[in-house]
Amino acid sequence: MIKELVVLILFALGLSLSESKSTFLQPQAAKSFNLSYIQNVRSCSYTVVLTTSCSSPRYTRDQISIAFGDAYGNQIYAPRLDDPSSKTFEQCSSDTFQIDGPCAYQICYVYLYRTGPDGWKPESVKIYGYNSRAVSFYYDAYIPSDIWYGFNLCNSASSSHQLSNQKWFLYVILAFVLTALLY
Structure with missing residues (x-):
């Protein structure tokens, strides 16, 4: 049951990340x-x-x-x-x-x-x-x-890039924590 929950959470995180990158200005x-x-x-x-x-x-x-x-x-x-x-x-x-x-x-x-x-x-x-x-x-x-x-894009370019990097880092940490809970 826990493995299915972890897989579902990782899938949801991946989906939210891919949707956030597909927005166009x-x-x-x-x-x-x-x-x-x-x-x-x-x-x-x-x-x-x-x-x-x-x-x-x-x-x-x-x-x-x-x-x-x-x-x-x-x-x-x-x-x-x-x-x-x-x-x-x-x-x-x-x-x-x-x-x-x-x-x-x-x-x-x-x-x-x-x-x-x-x-x-x-x-x-x-x-x-x-x-x-x-x-x-x-x-x-x-x-x-x-x-x-x-x-x-003068004011938003660097801040949105920084936010994107922070988001990736958060997802990686979360994936490690969930993987550790599995084993």
Whole structure:
């Protein structure tokens, strides 16, 4: 009876751990996003790959802007990425941009801004920077008009990673205790 109970508890713990890892972050409207933090210091180059969803309109005439940065206030801003003559942001496509701006550390936030009549649904944004590893943000959502919309993981990234490690450690200790009770 005790062995079955231990197996059931370990199964439940494994299920709760797998469910906690399967949650996805959704893009959000920026409540207090401010472009005035842009610094004019040493310049670095960034490669930004914007992938448009296959469920987006075939093309868009909308004006698309991007802002991204790190947790230390280094912000990179590109006011207009769109160019209807070059077929940017077409359905099921990826567009690559070279953007210069202040040198940042690990990129932890990105916001997109869209204005226009057509609508646009990005699938993802991938940013390669000089001082940071490549980072991907998965949108798969229509960008609302006339509002900065995206992700800010600057404050939550390290704390959620630390919590995840603490959770794993707790599960390992619990598994050892339950195994010891069995024998």
